[in-house]
Amino acid sequence: MPGVEVSVITMHGGGAWETFVNTHFYNLEVTSAAREFAVCARFATLTQGVRFSEVRSSAWAFESTAHQISNAPDDGLMLILQLAGEARLRGGDTYVDLRPGHAVFCDPLTPHAGHSHGPQHQIVAMVPREALTSYGDDASFVWQPVGMDSMAMRVLCTMITDVLRSGPVAAAPGDGAGLAGATVELMRSVAMNAVLGRGSVCQAARAVARRDVENYVLSRLGDPALTPARIASHTGASRRHLANLFQHDAGLAAFMRAERLRRARADLENPDLAALSTAAIAAKWGFTRPSTFSRAFRQQYGLSPRQVRRAG
Structure with missing residues (x-):
């Protein structure tokens, strides 16, 4: 064989x-x-x-x-x-x-x-x-x-x-x-x-299925073209199945957004990245529009990106 x-x-x-x-x-x-x-x-x-x-x-x-x-x-x-x-x-x-x-x-x-x-x-x-x-x-x-x-x-x-x-x-x-x-x-x-x-x-x-999807998503968070539809196409799973896997995170899109924001906040608080603009950090984690990033960030943390950077 x-x-x-x-x-x-x-x-x-x-x-x-x-x-x-x-x-x-x-x-x-x-x-x-x-x-x-x-x-x-x-x-x-x-x-x-x-x-x-x-x-x-x-x-x-x-x-x-x-x-x-x-x-x-x-x-x-x-x-x-x-x-x-x-x-x-x-x-x-x-x-x-x-x-x-x-x-x-x-x-x-x-x-x-x-x-x-x-x-x-x-x-x-x-x-x-x-x-x-x-x-x-x-x-x-x-x-x-x-x-x-x-x-x-x-x-x-x-x-x-x-x-x-x-x-x-x-x-x-x-x-x-x-x-x-x-x-x-x-x-x-x-x-x-x-x-x-x-x-x-x-x-x-x-x-096991969720872990495989997580590994795929977390390695591509900086790609603004990463969407649930693209992930479904890559994994061969339906969008409904992906939503069920991430139902405790309010869905796959919410999981992706939370992970992007978490990493962006870590960069904003990092003094070694003080020379990097907020817009550049947002783009690094897949946010193509600074206004969209700021709005999502405030909604997630109750603070603006600028406030977090000053506090850091």
Whole structure:
């Protein structure tokens, strides 16, 4: 499959398994393993730094220390889905018990350890860290148990197992990138559900959609041609959908205006920009008419731009 490399491996002994994990995921040390330790794993590497695996193994224990992390830091976040067997993980000072139907996000940059209580069947997926934290620096979902009953989690689990078990198939160009993108978006939804403490995939999807629109808008606030219609055209969303995403801000246009005014006020209060005229600052943030800027500024803050500049 273009962009997808699937490998099936069977190995015996904790040393061989340690080498495999260190090569394809991150550095750890197998501290103990069943006398006749065996593992069968299906492993796929996609584009965009996405990889996942389905693992069936005997009981084993591992540890990833600060020294190992510093020698080979990994920029990914990992999701473990427990399909069978029981295990206990420790991330920092947090302990998580994994049973069938449970999952957990793990941070390989945190010293951690774990052990299983018998044969295991897990799905492990890893994506770049920024893919799951780009809606903010909030990674509070890490080392917290996550249920596997949400639609996003079920679709993710089904997609991964289908890819790993499909064998050689004809695929269109770009399938690898498409699967990688789908994996990232599904894991975003699962992470967002954990952050929000809600089970609604719809709410998580709305938050992700709003974040994407915000990123687009905030990077173009200085463009006076930036309008809700143009944003709708770029994102492929209807103007009604955009209005719903920003309903708590009185709509997308109101959100844009408030963000432009906030940045303009910061410039007016900045003594390093004292030589820059009020009209120039207004134009910098997308206001083509100084009178429109002054009127909107006074309406927002109850002061004129000149009063704010004098006070600064």
